[in-house]
Amino acid sequence: MAWVELATALQLIRLPGTRPWTALWAEDGHYFLVRGLEEPFGSLFETHGGYYQFAARAIGSATGLVPLERAPSVFAYLGALSAALLSLYVFYASDSVFRTRWARGLLAGVMVLTPAAIYEVSANGLDAHWYLLFACFWALWSTASTPRRVVADALVVAVATVSSPLTTAYAPLALRRVWLDRGPGRWVVPGLFAAGAIAQASYILTHPGNTRFADFEAGDLPGIFAVRVAGSAIVGDSLLQGAWETFGWSLAVGAAAFLVAVALWALGLARGQRRLFVLAATAYAVILMVGSAYLRGTVESRMEIGAFSLNGSRYHYVPILLVTAVFVALGDLRGRLRWARRVPALVVAGTLVTNFWPPEGVRTDLPEWRDSVVAAEPRCRDGAETVDIPVAPPPLFFARLPCDDVTDAARRVRASANPSPSDGRARDPASGGG
Numbered sequence: 001m002a003w004v005e006l007a008t009a010l011q012l013i014r015l016p017g018t019r020p021w022t023a024l025w026a027e028d029g030h031y032f033l034v035r036g037l038e039e040p041f042g043s044l045f046e047t048h049g050g051y052y053q054f055a056a057r058a059i060g061s062a063t064g065l066v067p068l069e070r071a072p073s074v075f076a077y078l079g080a081l082s083a084a085l086l087s088l089y090v091f092y093a094s095d096s097v098f099r100t101r102w103a104r105g106l107l108a109g110v111m112v113l114t115p116a117a118i119y120e121v122s123a124n125g126l127d128a129h130w131y132l133l134f135a136c137f138w139a140l141w142s143t144a145s146t147p148r149r150v151v152a153d154a155l156v157v158a159v160a161t162v163s164s165p166l167t168t169a170y171a172p173l174a175l176r177r178v179w180l181d182r183g184p185g186r187w188v189v190p191g192l193f194a195a196g197a198i199a200q201a202s203y204i205l206t207h208p209g210n211t212r213f214a215d216f217e218a219g220d221l222p223g224i225f226a227v228r229v230a231g232s233a234i235v236g237d238s239l240l241q242g243a244w245e246t247f248g249w250s251l252a253v254g255a256a257a258f259l260v261a262v263a264l265w266a267l268g269l270a271r272g273q274r275r276l277f278v279l280a281a282t283a284y285a286v287i288l289m290v291g292s293a294y295l296r297g298t299v300e301s302r303m304e305i306g307a308f309s310l311n312g313s314r315y316h317y318v319p320i321l322l323v324t325a326v327f328v329a330l331g332d333l334r335g336r337l338r339w340a341r342r343v344p345a346l347v348v349a350g351t352l353v354t355n356f357w358p359p360e361g362v363r364t365d366l367p368e369w370r371d372s373v374v375a376a377e378p379r380c381r382d383g384a385e386t387v388d389i390p391v392a393p394p395p396l397f398f399a400r401l402p403c404d405d406v407t408d409a410a411r412r413v414r415a416s417a418n419p420s421p422s423d424g425r426a427r428d429p430a431s432g433g434g
Contacts, residue, residue: 003091007084007112011122012076014113014357017364018392020076020123024369027126028075029391029399032060037405040064045162050211051200055082055132055163059125068401068409072369075125082128086135087111089152093138097277097325103332103345107325110348115236115355116320119313119363127314129163134318136160137284140173140193141277145183153189161196165204165295166318168197169287173280214297223303225289226252228316230259233323234347236355241308248305259323262344266330269341274333278326285322289315324348366392370413377410379403 012020024033027048035043041061044054059078063071091108098104111134112122121127139153139160161167174190227244234255235243243251259282266278292315293301300311327344335341367390376387380403387406388398 003108004081004084004088007087007109008077008080011080011083011112011117015118015123015363016358016360018366018368020080020363021073022368022370023366024072024075024391024399025124025126025363025366026392026397027056028060028124029071029369029389030397032056032125033063033071033075033399034401036060036063037068037401038064047203047207050207050209051165051204052162053129053164054159055128056125059128067412068405069370069373069413076123079125079128080123083112083117083122083131086131086156089156090135090138092149093135093142093144093153094325096138096142096144097274097329098332099334100332103328106345106349107321107328110324110352111321113352113356114317114320114324115238115351115358116232116313116317118358119237119310121314121317129160130314130317132156132160133164133166133288134321136167136170136193137173137281137318137322139189140170140177141280143177143181143183145181145185147185150183150185150188154192157189158192158196161193162199165200166288166291167193168201169284169291171197211295214299216294216297217299217302220298220302221290221293223249223252224293224298224301224316225286225319226256227303228301228313229285229289229319229323230255232316233320233327234258234351236351237310237313238355238358240310244303244308252303258344259326262330263326265341266326266333269330269333269335274329278329281322281325281329285319285326288322289319292316363392373406374410374413376406380407 031048035046035057041058041064044057044061045052046057047053048056059075059082062078063074066074087108090111091104094104094107098107111131121130135156139156142149142153144150144153157167170193174193178186178190227240231243231251232240235251247254263278263282267275270278296312296315300309301315327348331338331342331345333341369389369391372389372391376389379387384403386400386402388400389406391397391399
């Protein structure tokens with residue numbers, strides 16, 4: 001479990017600016033903390049944003065078990081820990097494709113350390129379902145029939161399907177698993193997938209609503225995929241803005257051409273299920289990017305000369321990982337020109353190194369939660385029953401909390417900052433203590 005501990009710690013410490021365990025991020029505070037305090041573990045299957053988000057609800061419910069002032073540490077730690085555990089799962093599940101440990105290890109490392117995760121995805125509860133979405137791909141691709149693996153695959157699929165509606169796109173993979181698996185538990189994993197996918201689809205169809213943040217324009221898709229997916233896999237999000245400003249559409253053409261060349265080379269070398277994997281990973285990189293863009297809009301990610309933003313990077317996280325898997329697969333295959341075939345994998349490794357410490361971004365200057373709680377308490381003393389406490393990114397998000405909880409939390413924060421003389425940590429000079 002050394003990798004889990006290391007991967008968890010690296011996710012927490014590499015974010016620039018305000019430490020993630022001291023600040024709440026977006027819906028973590030705005031929705032999941034509030035419901036977690038109101039009814040711990042009683043709202044796990046409530047929907048938000050038009051679909052079930054079990055993973056975020058579970059992490060939010062856990063905050064109801066700790067003092068309010070410590071809520072950010074729960075979201076940050078459990079978000080990072082879940083990503084680390086899922087990366088370990090992917091390390092083992094990817095043995096269905098990769099022959100070598102270095103290939104599986106690189107993919108697991110990219111899963112938690114890819115630069116695309118820094119801007120929005122890392123170390124929070126809200127975006128834990130993106131890690132599950134990638135892990136679910138491997139759970140359905142795998143046909144391992146040992147009891148331990150069936151249980152692990154089933155757990156990943158069950159949680160993923162009730163955490164993200166995009167998992168429904170994996171239906172062909174579930175059918176493939178049924179076709180290829182001859183073990184006694186062949187229906188367990190596909191059955192759980194079907195149950196979760198049907199639950200998501202049923203809710204979405206019976207509760208139609210607009211989930212788009214911006215307009216959708218199909219013409220934006222090629223540029224977004226070429227730069228934000230293929231380009232990020234090659235350059236890294238931290239360096240992507242500089243590359244776009246320097247090379248413009250040449251970056252898009254070059255990144256797309258590189259991906260096509262790698263995929264075609266891998267298809268030429270691979271045989272059987274490995275060839276099908278290259279096709280599936282490439283296709284799903286496109287399908288999931290397009291699906292996310294259709295649901296949320298394309299304008300905030302549109303590629304335009306003279307303008308660049310990493311907004312919406314969460315929607316590109318899984319497609320980037322699938323593209324990365326194709327790069328790694330080429331180097332893992334048998335054949336001539338071994339070191340030439342490993343160049344794409346070396347590019348991926350180099351991207352992790354050069355982007356490890358990201359520049360300042362939207363999560364840099366976040367409001368410190370403990371300070372915000374203390375600052376809100378005077379409004380409670382003025383007679384308010386609830387107060388709105390800002391969370392990042394302000395002023396869009398806030399946590400509306402009962403004053404009883406806020407007052408108790410503020411009292412504990414002040415007590416920890418100004419310990420009494422009797423505890424030996426601080427002494428009043430006027431008392432004669434030395």
